[in-house]
Amino acid sequence: MTPGEAATAAGGQDAALLDAQGVGKRFGAVVALSDGRLRVEAGEIHALLGANGCGKSTLCKVIAGTVAPDSGTIAVGGDVVQFRNPRDAEQAGIALFYQELSLIPQLSVAANIGLGREPRTGLGFVDRRRLNSEAEALIALFAGVAGAELKPEAIVADLTPDLRQIVEILKVLARRPRLIILDEATAALDGRQSARLFEILRARKAEGVSTLMISHRLDEVFAVSDRITVMRGGATVAQLVTAGTNRDQVVRHMVGDARIHPVTSQRMPPALAEPRLTAQGVRNARVHDVSLSLRPGEIVGLGGLQGQGQSALLQGLFGALPFTAGRVTIAGETVALTRTADAIRRGLAYVSGDRGRDAALTxxxxxxxxxxxxxxxxxxxxxxxxxxxxxxxxxxxxxxxxxxxxxxxxxxxxxxxxxxxxxxxxxxxxPRVLLLDDPTKGIDLAAKGDLLAIMRKLADEGASILIYSSEDAELIEWCDRVLVFNSGRIVTELAGPTLDHFHLARAAYGEAA
Amino acid sequence: MTLRSGLTNPLTLAAIAILALLAVGETLSPGFARGDQIVRLLTVAAILGIVAAGQNLVILGGREGIDLSVGPMISLGAVIAGNIMAGANAAILPAILAATAVTFLIGIVNGLGVTLVRIPPLVMTLGMTAIVQGGLVVYSQGIPSGNAAPALMAFINRPLVLGLPGILFVWAIIAVGLTFLLRRTAFGYAVYAIGANERAAMLVGLPVNRIRCLLYGLSGFFAGLTGVCVIGYTGNSFISVGDQYVLSSIIAVVIGGTSLAGGAGGYIGTVLGAVALVLLQSVLTTLQLENYGRQIIFGMTLLVLMLLYGRQGRLRV
Known part of the structure; x- marks a missing residue:
């Protein structure tokens, strides 16, 4: 990193811990970020919010040094910096919690926590005793809410997902950062563990340590954060003080003017028909107790932020990620969907947006x-x-x-x-039931139009369609009703006048309609 | 464009290699390409071609599919067949059935290890090699006692119809049958599908593990059948008679243009590959190259082919 001269002007009495201005980044033809602005003061908890694809993840990656911006400036403590890699960011006191776990499963908890900065003995070997005692001290932060299996010597692969997530958090804390970036850090934690994490973060505030949190739960954001930055369409649209705003206002910033209910086609599914497919209390790795019913001719959307169990539900119904509990009926008959061939022969079809992984016979x-x-x-x-x-x-x-x-x-x-x-x-x-898993990912507008036309045609002919899309506009335009997911559960169902950007975004953050 | 794609087509390349080797052989030793010599070469190629059929299927099925245990399975097939026949024509059919049934089951065990236990094929079949080799020594006490029935030897070594031995017709039937299986049956389509993208194959409803198990079973079956041919060719067997076929069966498949990554290729190429490889071996013998010299050439052939096809694969994207 190189301290810039211009920054000294801002380095006066109110230099922020982090000040990002006008950050832009494009990937090929896609503009991921056009005007990312973010100002985090020392000793605060700051929430970064926005709908899918608003650019919040890209902005975090720029701040953490994993993505190089095309434009804009980033200042840390008043000094303009240019991170070439995550190590630069780390040296500037910024530590990113990785949503996709960055742990090495074969290593112990202590080795993971100390990875890359192991204490050495006089001979240059790793000082295991100190490594373990340092880990021990960090683990104590979660005493009482983490299981007894969480020990310095425990192998990470043997831990449950929540404990692994705690190890990931401890790994971040061990670096003694000035700014902690937590991207969905509480996803695998239970209520008490999340509460403890926030206690720890509040305690760090007093020491001047700040936290930037990305969360998919508005209640969490309002309970913990001091200030909120909202992004939409690659740009920062609002910088708010949490105490001076409310949930609806935040959601309105997330969706902008697009919250007017769009006029969709007036297709009316046969409401009286018997459901073709029902699920009652189904569960698998990422779906927790979901129930739904799908009638012939219906197009039902699955909404919410990415990775909230929508895809896992579709794969569960298709027999690719079998349910461990619950009941599924097709045309009134209870079925066990444990193999994809069973689902296919019962008239189910599954189209994935990840073509290279799930569809292409290369x-x-x-x-x-x-x-x-x-x-x-x-x-x-x-x-x-x-x-x-x-x-x-x-x-x-x-x-x-x-x-x-x-x-x-x-x-x-x-x-x-x-x-x-x-x-x-x-x-x-x-097919009688079409399961579409973000099917328009990476395809052009004309192809999307063709897809919509064929979906409508199939529905008119009596097929039932369950579609997950990461684009809210598609759900609003295409679906008769939308089930919004949060943390593996359906939080609310939107239809008719409530099926708009505003309600979708609000529900995605865990707010009931 | 057509010239270039023609030259990079493995089938064309293998055919050119065959003609070139014939020309070289004839130049070095006049009479090399005589009719009866060619029949002799084709007989040797047929034996290699039959074991390579199984190797071909396993490689097509992808996920680093390979069967290193064909060597000892051939030896086992030869020893079992020899013991059952003991020189009696009446026992030929039971001998074939017993030899191929045992090796088929060994292949299925390979398949179960690869699919259910997820042991890498290289390791699984290498381990199986040691087990079968050891078991063979125990079973035969080191000295196989049986020998081939006269009718089997005649079927493989003497002209049957049109001056050609029976084994060439068997090979032709296998070639046609396997090509039909791969190109005209749902099973064949499934083999290519799981080789091309296992997850996509699962998502179109294919029983991926069951198919892959069966491929290893078929590789065992063909190895056992090759064992029967080997004992029919030489009259008797020894416990390492199959070892030479491990590397050569893989090379024959690769010469024929089947991708080691799986999902692309076919058996006609492997047939040409087997012929080309036997010709190469024969030319090297004519040059009076010792066995280890041949081994060096074989190994280099495989690596050079990987280099050529690897590059072609990248161009093909």
Whole structure:
């Protein structure tokens, strides 16, 4: 980092601990951040809020040195800095808690906490005794709320998720940072553990240590934070004092003017029909006690911030991430969905937005990619390309797919056209329930339009559609009603007049409608 | 464009290699490419081609699929078949059934280890190599006693129809059958699918583990069948008779253009690969290269091919 001369002007009596101004960052053609502004004073707890894709994560990464900004300035304690890597940021006293755990599972708790800054003995070896005693002191912070298994010598892989998350937090605290960045740090913690974490952070405030928290729970934000920065569309739109604002005001800043209920099509699903699919109290790794029911012809959205269990629910219904509890019925019959083939033969289909991971048979032809699910659904033994070609062509064409021929490798198509082939894969099976898992990720507007058209057509023909989208606008425009998720649970259901950006954003942060 | 894609097509390359090797052999030793010599070479290639069929399937199925245990499974197949036949024509069929059944089951165990226990295929089949080798010594007390039935030897060594031995027809049937299996059945499509992207294959409803188990079982089956052919070719067996086939079966598959990453390739290429490899071996013998010299050339062939195809793979993206 290099101290800049201009910064000394700001280095007077009110130099903030962190002052980021006009931070911009684009990834290819996508502008992730256009005007990120954030000012964190010494000794405060500061919340950073915004809807999916507002740029808050990118801004945090810039501050923590993992992403280099295209424009803007960052000052720490009044000195302008340029972080080339996370180590620079760490030396400036900024420590980031990683949402995706950064622990090394095979190592002990103490080794993880001290990773990279192990105390040495006179001979240059790691001083295990000091390493363990330092870890012991940190673990004591969570005494009474963490299980007895949390010991310096315990191997991280053997710990439960909440304890692993605590180790991750301790690893951040061990670095004695001036600014702690916590991105969804309480996701795996129970109420008492979260409360203890906030006690610790409040205690650090007195020592001048600040916390920047990203949380998906507004009640938490209002209980703990001193000030709030709200982002929308890549820019900072509000900097508020927590005590001087309220939840609705914050949510309004998050959604801006887009909160007017848009006029969607007046399609009315047959309300009296028996539900085609119901789930009662289902659970798996990321879904906690979810119940829902889906009627023929209905398009139901799953909303909320990313990673709140929407995808896990869809995969659970599809048998890819089987439920450990609860009951699922299809057309009134209780079914055990433990294998994807069972789900497919009962008329379910699953389209993922992560094509490379979940859908693409890499290197294989468009034809093979398209008929893959059909062969399973119909339990075919023989494959006659001459017989299946017309069917494959028909389904590919029904989505306006641009392709040279069915024999071309799937990789020759653009992302949007690939996604159409993967949707055609399921149309060919004549699905009765379509499970769409953020299906428009990375595809262009025209392809989105084609997808919406085919969804409406299928729904009009009586199919039931359950769609998760990370874009609120799609849920509002496309769905009859939206179930909003928070921490693996449905917090509220939005439909009709309440299905708008305002209510979606508010519900995403855990507020009931 | 067409010229270039033609030249980078593994099938074309293998065919060119075969013709070039024939020309070199004929130049070095006139009579190398004579009809009866070629039949002799094809017989040796057929034996390699049959074990390479199993190797091919396992490699196509992806997740670093490979079967190092084909060597001892061939030896085991040869010893079991020899013991059961004991020179009697009447016992040929039971001998084939017993040899292939045992090696099929060993292959299934490989498959269970790879899928359910998630042991890497390299380690699983290497461990199985040691187990089968050791078991073979215990079973045969070091000196296999059986020998081949005369009819089996004749089937493999003597002309049957059109001047060709029976084993070449068996190989042709395997080639056609396997190609049909891979290109025209849902099972074949599933093999390519799990090799190309296992998670995507699971999400279109394919029983990924069951298929992969079966592929290892089939590799065992083909190794056992190769063992029967080996004892039919030489008349009797010894307990390390199959060892030479481990590396060469992998090279034959790779020459034929099957990707070691899985999900791309086929058996016709492997057939050409087996022929090319046997020709290479023969040319090296003509050059009076000692066995270790051949080993060096074989190893280098594999690595050079990996280099060539690896580069091609990157270009193909």
């Amino acid at each position: 290197g294989r032809s468009i034809f093979e990619n398209l008929v893959a699910a059909l062969l399973v659904r119909e339990k075919r033994r023989l494959v006659r390309p001459s017989e299946l070609d017309p069917l494959a062509t028909r389904h590919a064409d029904s989505l306006n797919t641009q392709y040279a021929g069915l024999d071309a490798p799937i990789g020759t198509l653009s992302g949007g056209n690939q996604q159409k082939i993967f949707i055609a894969r399921w149309l060919a099976t004549g």
